Amino acid sequence: MDVPFWNKEIETADRSRLEAIQLERLRETVGWALKTPFYQKQLRQAKISSADDIRSLADLRKIPFTTKDDLRLNFPRGLLAVDMKDVVRIHSSSGTTGIPTVIYYSKEDIDNWTDMLARCLFSTGVTSRDVFQNMMTYGMFTGGLGMHYGAERVGMAVIPMGGGNTKRQIKTMKDFGTTAIHVTPSYLLHIHTKLEEAEVKREDLVLKKAFTGAEPHSEDIRKKIERIWNIDAYNSYGLSELNGPGVAFECVYKNDMHLWEDGYIVEIIDPDTGEPVRDGDSGEVVLTNLIRRATPMLRYRTRDLAYLHTDPCPCGRTHRRLSRIMGRTDDMLIINGINLFPSQIEEVVMRIPEVATNYIIQVEKRGDLDHLTVKVEIYPKLFLGDPSQLEALKGRITEELRSAIILHPTVELHEPNSLPVSEGKAKRVIDLRPKE
Amino acid sequence: MAKQLTIFVENRPGRLSSIAKSLRENNIDIRAFTIQDRGDYGLVKFIVSNPSQAYLALANLGCACALKDIxxxxxxxxxxxxxxxxxxxxxxxxxxxxxxxxxxxxxxxxxxxxxxxxxxxxxxxxxxxxxxxxxxxxxxxxxx
Missing domain, CATH: 3.30.70.260 (ACT domain)
Incomplete structure (x- = not known):
């Protein structure tokens, strides 16, 4: 098989070379981190007061973990390590509550991230001859602009479609001869069911490759995508705390994702003890970003469960491969590629006096897409007996949820005390999607 | 003004009978009733012999109900x-x-x-x- 390399020297560097790069960049990153109020405190705890205190990669484990809550509590500038005049981009992701998490990028940070993405894309065999349609949401979400820049760097013709508007997506694929797309797996399945409606046949399209990300999916879903579309589908992993997409990506062999170890240090830990698991065992993915100055990130707990392959990939790359994400250690839901914490819904429900405090979040498949229903209880004392009051209430809750979580849920009103009383978060969530 | 009792009920089996049971237990006579279907829920409207007593009985059960002027x-x-x-x-x-x-x-x-x-x-x-x-x-x- 033809194995294309964007940067063969680095992609095939032996372990000792990779570790030397990691140590050098870790020291540099610790130096940047010490400029932020948050990491000054964290690193002081670990008795690290300068980059010189990092003498080997083993010293990484002295540094405390960073969590999403840390980012939230230090919003908006507690992790900013450069002057705002040196920031060229701000991305944000949903927090577990109304406070989002924010990531700043310097010009060099964007350049580094873009290069990682170019490396990812190029490793699947795309070239400047390809036409790339980006179906991920643009805006504050990193999946849109991040991948856009990477695809441009490869030299592909980039169509910045963004998410949704299925018929127009299909028509655009036909009009411009799209050969590669970036998309969530569920949306890619959904588009296939709309071809007929859009009066476009598969033969009218020249689509060859799809990069699927933003939601965990099984090997079976990949096979289904590849079968019904007759394309190659490559899994992708990333999160804004670690730049965005491009942390790990599948090469032409499609046997799980090379995690770029010159840019990120990966640890797999036991989520309960925080201790590393044995080589090849599954656990929580913890990542350190080695290539971002404006918002350094040390030992970030992703809450994603996965494992690292111990066997080499036939492509010759030395960077270890991350398995598919097998689950989460927290209660985060991923709905059509959008991350959702039940606490975000709770926050909205609590704000509305006409509904009681019990609620249920139900997720199911409608066709190939996820659908979210939020069930709330009427608060008896504020019930006036008017259907118009109830419809207005439904509308208001829907609108408040939509602006808080981006998704458009169905809101159902229920009788007082009819929903299960809260006993821990898990009971509030009913996920009816088939387990793969 | 005369009062009508309006009750919010989920659209599922058994809801009407539990309301009817509560009215019976409180010896409330039903003069008229009608139901407005709103999809996932409905509004039941009653004219009864003693609306205040019926309201309290149902409110005690935890129902969302209201007395409306008609x-x-x-x-x-x-x-x-x-x-x-x-x-x-x-x-x-x-x-x-x-x-x-x-x-x-x-x-x-x-x-x-x-x-x-x-x-x-x-x-x-x-x-x-x-x-x-x-x-x-x-x-x-x-x-x-």
Whole structure:
């Protein structure tokens, strides 16, 4: 098989070379981190007061973990390590509550991230001859602009479609001869069911490759995508705390994702003890970003469960491969590629006096897409007996949820005390999607 | 003003019977009822012998219920009378939000219950009486 390399020297560097790069960049990153109020405190705890205190990669484990809550509590500038005049981009992701998490990028940070993405894309065999349609949401979400820049760097013709508007997506694929797309797996399945409606046949399209990300999916879903579309589908992993997409990506062999170890240090830990698991065992993915100055990130707990392959990939790359994400250690839901914490819904429900405090979040498949229903209880004392009051209430809750979580849920009103009383978060969530 | 009891109920089996049971246990007599279907839920409206007592009984059960003012009109059961009533309201630009009616004695006596916006309620009562209809007193309605 033809194995294309964007940067063969680095992609095939032996372990000792990779570790030397990691140590050098870790020291540099610790130096940047010490400029932020948050990491000054964290690193002081670990008795690290300068980059010189990092003498080997083993010293990484002295540094405390960073969590999403840390980012939230230090919003908006507690992790900013450069002057705002040196920031060229701000991305944000949903927090577990109304406070989002924010990531700043310097010009060099964007350049580094873009290069990682170019490396990812190029490793699947795309070239400047390809036409790339980006179906991920643009805006504050990193999946849109991040991948856009990477695809441009490869030299592909980039169509910045963004998410949704299925018929127009299909028509655009036909009009411009799209050969590669970036998309969530569920949306890619959904588009296939709309071809007929859009009066476009598969033969009218020249689509060859799809990069699927933003939601965990099984090997079976990949096979289904590849079968019904007759394309190659490559899994992708990333999160804004670690730049965005491009942390790990599948090469032409499609046997799980090379995690770029010159840019990120990966640890797999036991989520309960925080201790590393044995080589090849599954656990929580913890990542350190080695290539971002404006918002350094040390030992970030992703809450994603996965494992690292111990066997080499036939492509010759030395960077270890991350398995598919097998689950989460927290209660985060991923709905059509959008991350959702039940606490975000709770926050909205609590704000509305006409509904009681019990609620249920139900997720199911409608066709190939996820659908979210939020069930709330009427608060008896504020019930006036008017259907118009109830419809207005439904509308208001829907609108408040939509602006808080981006998704458009169905809101159902229920009788007082009819929903299960809260006993821990898990009971509030009913996920009816088939387990793969 | 006469009170109608409105109850929020989920659209699923067993909800009506639990309300009916509570009314029976409290010895409440039902004069009339109607149900408005709103998809996943419904609104049940009752005229009962003792609305306040019924309200408390259901509220104790945890139901979302409300007492609403209505105008209950005694209306002779005769062709054209409903038109007479509604055209009188229409001529005075009075809007009816919700309404239902029932016959008490065939060819003799019927009742029409109207829900009118509060701001128009006093005017509506005058128009109804001017059109020759009698508005039922609260007790007359509850003890039909």
């Amino acid at each position: 105008i209950a009109i005694s209306i002779p059961d005769k062709v054209g009378n409903f038109e007479l009533l509604t055209s009188a309201l229409a001529q005075n630009n009075i809007n009816v939000k919700d309404a239902y009616g029932f016959v008490l004695q065939t060819n003799l006596k019927g009742v029409c219950c109207l829900e009118i916006e509060e701001a128009q309620s006093a005017a509506a009562q005058k128009v109804i009486q001017a059109a020759g209809f009698t508005i039922l007193k609260d007790d007359e309605l509850y003890n039909l």
